[in-house]
Amino acid sequence: MMNSQPVRFTRRTFFRGAAVLFAGAFLSACGTTPRGYHGPRRALPIPPLADAVREGSGVTFRLDAGAVDAAILPDATTPVWGFNGAHLGPTLRVRRGEEVTLQVHNGLSEMTTIHWHGMKLPAEMDGGPHQPIEPGETWAPRFTVDQPAATLWYHPHPHGLTGLHAYRGLAGLFYVDDALSDGLNLPGEYGVDDIPVILMDHKFHEDGTLDDIEVPDLGLKGDVATVNGITNAGFTATTRRVRLRLLDASTMRFFNLRFSDGRTFHVVASDSGLLPEPVPVEHLYLSPGERTEIVVDLAPEEEIMLEAAAFPENLEVPEDEYALDFGLQDRFELLQLTGPPEGTAVPGALPAQLAPVPELDVTDAVEREFRLNTFEINGELMDMTRVDVTIDHDRPEVWTVVNENSDWIHNFHIHNAFFHVLSVAGTQAPIWTQGPKDTVALPPGTTVRLAVSFGQYPDPEWAYMYHCHMLFHEDQGMMGQFVMVEPGREADLGEVYGHTGH
Numbered sequence: 001m002m003n004s005q006p007v008r009f010t011r012r013t014f015f016r017g018a019a020v021l022f023a024g025a026f027l028s029a030c031g032t033t034p035r036g037y038h039g040p041r042r043a044l045p046i047p048p049l050a051d052a053v054r055e056g057s058g059v060t061f062r063l064d065a066g067a068v069d070a071a072i073l074p075d076a077t078t079p080v081w082g083f084n085g086a087h088l089g090p091t092l093r094v095r096r097g098e099e100v101t102l103q104v105h106n107g108l109s110e111m112t113t114i115h116w117h118g119m120k121l122p123a124e125m126d127g128g129p130h131q132p133i134e135p136g137e138t139w140a141p142r143f144t145v146d147q148p149a150a151t152l153w154y155h156p157h158p159h160g161l162t163g164l165h166a167y168r169g170l171a172g173l174f175y176v177d178d179a180l181s182d183g184l185n186l187p188g189e190y191g192v193d194d195i196p197v198i199l200m201d202h203k204f205h206e207d208g209t210l211d212d213i214e215v216p217d218l219g220l221k222g223d224v225a226t227v228n229g230i231t232n233a234g235f236t237a238t239t240r241r242v243r244l245r246l247l248d249a250s251t252m253r254f255f256n257l258r259f260s261d262g263r264t265f266h267v268v269a270s271d272s273g274l275l276p277e278p279v280p281v282e283h284l285y286l287s288p289g290e291r292t293e294i295v296v297d298l299a300p301e302e303e304i305m306l307e308a309a310a311f312p313e314n315l316e317v318p319e320d321e322y323a324l325d326f327g328l329q330d331r332f333e334l335l336q337l338t339g340p341p342e343g344t345a346v347p348g349a350l351p352a353q354l355a356p357v358p359e360l361d362v363t364d365a366v367e368r369e370f371r372l373n374t375f376e377i378n379g380e381l382m383d384m385t386r387v388d389v390t391i392d393h394d395r396p397e398v399w400t401v402v403n404e405n406s407d408w409i410h411n412f413h414i415h416n417a418f419f420h421v422l423s424v425a426g427t428q429a430p431i432w433t434q435g436p437k438d439t440v441a442l443p444p445g446t447t448v449r450l451a452v453s454f455g456q457y458p459d460p461e462w463a464y465m466y467h468c469h470m471l472f473h474e475d476q477g478m479m480g481q482f483v484m485v486e487p488g489r490e491a492d493l494g495e496v497y498g499h500t501g502h
């Protein structure tokens with residue numbers, strides 16, 4: 001993205017972010033109330049665990065997408081979308097080896113799709129742009145879970161509309177458990193000491209309705225942050241140690257997460273599963289689509305704030321009058337944590353070892369390059385009829401992804417895969433690269449080399465996606481398609497494309 005391109009809404013607003021953190025001082029000075037941060041703190045909503053019907057090794061869930069009213073703000077009702085009568089979706093929880101059936105009913109008035117982000121599965125079941133669910137229809141994908149324990153999620157993926165549909169609230173968590181994760185001494189009681197934390201941002205009209213007008217180049221980047229669908233959330237712990245499963249479900253926003261007292265916490269898992277060992281950090285960057293599991297210890301009755309801080313060096317995005325405001329200087333109070341009562345048992349040491357690193361042999365691996373530039377990948381916009389990459393073998397590949405823009409951030413997500421970040425060049429920013437991942441952040445000028453392991457479900461007729469997970473970028477065309485085939489076969493989307501009507 002060069003500065004000669006027309007960009008609007010570029011002026012960075014110091015007061016907006018600062019007002020959140022220093023509300024008292026700025027409210028009188030500015031006369032503006034940061035929306036949703038006044039009034040009493042509300043208890044963090046915990047998404048319900050989805051009802052599961054289990055029979056043998058099979059498990060079935062039902063998701064009903066529909067329009068609902070939500071109390072995102074303390075003083076208004078916001079019409080949004082969600083599942084099973086609630087804003088956002090229930091948490092799906094499955095075990096490795098289970099045969100999952102999802103009955104996804106579209107009770108909305110328009111077509112959407114639901115994608116299982118991070119799951120290795122046949123492309124036909126992936127819920128990408130090629131699996132539309134028309135209003136009134138039910139789509140029932142089936143697949144067997146064959147990957148390690150991880151915090152995955154689900155969200156819409158209709159081509160050109162993903163940002164809008166996700167923004168309206170069609171998103172939920174999708175946990176995978178396995179024998180190894182069962183046996184680890186980590187907090188693991190859902191909603192008690194193992195807490196889902198879905199981070200989003202929104203824009204509101206004065207009456208509390210969502211502002212869903214996409215702004216040039218920034219889409220639906222919001223100015224109000226929410227956790228599990230509300231502003232100003234608090235969680236009172238009953239234990240001294242809590243595990244937070246953090247998901248950046250925003251359409252465009254990067255978060256620099258830290259605690260208000262700068263304390264050290266431990267990262268125990270990345271997008272696609274557990275780390276080899278807990279990693280102590282004092283802050284953590286998340287970009288849209290990324291997940292991280294962290295463990296934090298609380299003193300009795302103390303109060304600390306999980307907050308989004310400004311990015312040092314603006315994440316290497318220039319801060320001049322031409323630059324887009326990606327919100328990298330915004331600050332938000334996200335989630336207040338209150339320690340348990342005095343006398344609550346002190347937790348022991350964290351496990352020294354978590355999960356072994358999956359070995360990926362990339363000797364003589366096929367190498368591919370993906371150059372991200374504005375809304376294009378390798379000079380092209382997404383075309384649902386075009387196969388960009390055909391993979392005709394069952395080995396890992398090395399993908400090099402380059403952010404060619406000097407003043408735009410991007411990230412990169414690959415369906416049906418996990419990857420190890422082999423190297424990072426072109427940035428000093430401490431983007432999170434450890435552990436198995438499916439989405440990686442790319443500050444301006446950054447090059448990452450990824451060792452990518454794909455799920456093995458060769459099928460010439462159905463495509464998987466790779467894309468920037470900043471959803472406005474994706475919706476503008478920053479996406480490509482890959483097809484996995486048996487050796488010697490060729491991809492052939494033709495008929496499928498006709499069948500779907502898209």
Ligand SMILES: [Cu+2]
Pocket residue numbers: 409410411468469470473474478
């Ligand atoms: Cu992008």
